[in-house]
Amino acid sequence: MPMRILAIEEATASIASDIRNAYIDFSRMDVSVVKITTDVQRDGRPVVGYGFNSNGRYAQAGILRERILPRLRDAAPEELLDRERDNLCPFQAWNVMLRNEKPGGHGERSVAVGVVDMALWDVVAKIEEKPLQQLLAERYGNGTAANSAFVYAAGGYYYPEKGLPGLQEEMRGYLDLGYDTVKMKIGGASLQDDCARIEAVLDLLGGDGQRLAVDANGRFDLETAIAYAKALSPYGLRWYEEPGDPLDFALQATLAAFYDGPMATGENLFSHQDARNLLRYAGMRPDRDVLQFDPALSYGLVEYLRTLDAMRSAGWSPARCIPHGGHQFALCIAAGLGLGGNESYPGIFAPFGGFADDIPIDNGQVRLPAVPGVGFETKAALMDLFRQLFD
Incomplete structure (x- = not known):
């Protein structure tokens, strides 16, 4: 049988x-x-x-x-x-x-x-x-999974009544957890207010723009995206994420002439065909830009492997991928297939976000648990929820 x-x-x-x-x-x-x-x-x-x-x-x-x-x-x-x-x-x-x-x-x-x-x-x-990362390394990678991966803390959302001190307190909490790089939202306030928010976080980071990414969540038209690009350029940020609609490849391509720093996009593209078109038509630059395709949203790992093949054909390295989502599945893929890291959402979207309970973040890196599968069993609150849902 x-x-x-x-x-x-x-x-x-x-x-x-x-x-x-x-x-x-x-x-x-x-x-x-x-x-x-x-x-x-x-x-x-x-x-x-x-x-x-x-x-x-x-x-x-x-x-x-x-x-x-x-x-x-x-x-x-x-x-x-x-x-x-x-x-x-x-x-x-x-x-x-x-x-x-x-x-x-x-x-x-x-x-x-x-x-x-x-x-x-x-x-x-x-x-x-086998841990999923090791299985993937053996089947589709170089045979050996990485023991750890780069992770950054995604936060800086717009909370009711939250001012600059509250934003700094939030980001300080991520640094205290062991993260070295953080990301914050922009586009939900005026350009002037967003610049003040960015500068408040940069003050906390000692002025090091490479430790801060910003995310507009596809909010801007071309004129606004360019205005933000010009304002953001002096900060030297880690990346400027999803300025315009995810499928407006012309906007993304045009923006590259106004923003020399790294840009990031891809979390709202859900197939290898869309990913291939992004690389063909959106002016993305393989030496600096970041691709954020999320396997949990885009038909899973089966399709993500096709996306990686499309990237290689276009001259891109898997190391330029840092998936959206902040979950253990993408973390296993990052460690098993040589991606550039993984997103993390400390403190929000619990218990689905985050990684093993007993493995702390260390200088922006997280180790992977040596347990069979994705590793959900290393998250007590998540397993409790699964039991409540199904048992």
Whole structure:
């Protein structure tokens, strides 16, 4: 008898927070969570895997219940197998999930597939009894996963009644946790006010702009993006992120003439085709710019591997990737495939964000736990939530 999936369950969890960026508030934000149970036994218990989507995109209950999960449940066990390794095959499962779906339209369904894909890779690595980062390094990397990865603290949201002292206090807290680099939001206030906020954080960082990134969350038209570019240039920032609409490649390309420093984008592109078009038409520069594609939002790791192939074909190194999302799945991918690091959201979007409970951030680096799978079991609050949702 081939191994088989016994159950696939989905649920919705809240990550609501009283914060906003330049475009949305998070007062009703939620995520989808998936649990996959197999008939494989380890230590007398079935091997299970978990997946969820990153913040910024809402739960995908309808697509999961009506299209994605029924296809997996109806598939013959042999359709989902990696016969060479006697394991599940995320690539085969990906084909099943996208069965009878037209190409293009990458958006909400890419998030739903990404949730399931994360759970599948968690299962696959647990069946092989390897940390996911090591499994990825052996299959698709140089054979050896990195022991740690660069992480930065993403915060600096617009909170009600939060002034410059409160912003500095927030960023000081991230530094005290061991982060060396921080990111803050812009575009939700006037240019003058945002510059005052940036300068307040730079004062805390000793004036070192390379330790601060800023994120406009796609808010600006070209004229505003250029005005901000001119104002930001003297600060020497780590990067200027997503100034315009994610699909306005002409805006991004034009802006490069006004901003010589690094720029970052990609978290709201959800396919390797969109990523390829970004590199073709948006004037992105492989020697300095940062790509933030999030595997949990963009059809999962199966599609992310295609995105990395598209990058290599365009002359880009995986080291230019620092995924959005702040979750352990992207951290494993970063360590296993040689990416440039990973985002982190200390203190918000709990318990999905952040890394192993017993591994502190050290000078902007975080070690990866040596446990099978993605490592969710190293986060007590997250496992408690999974049990509440499914048990």
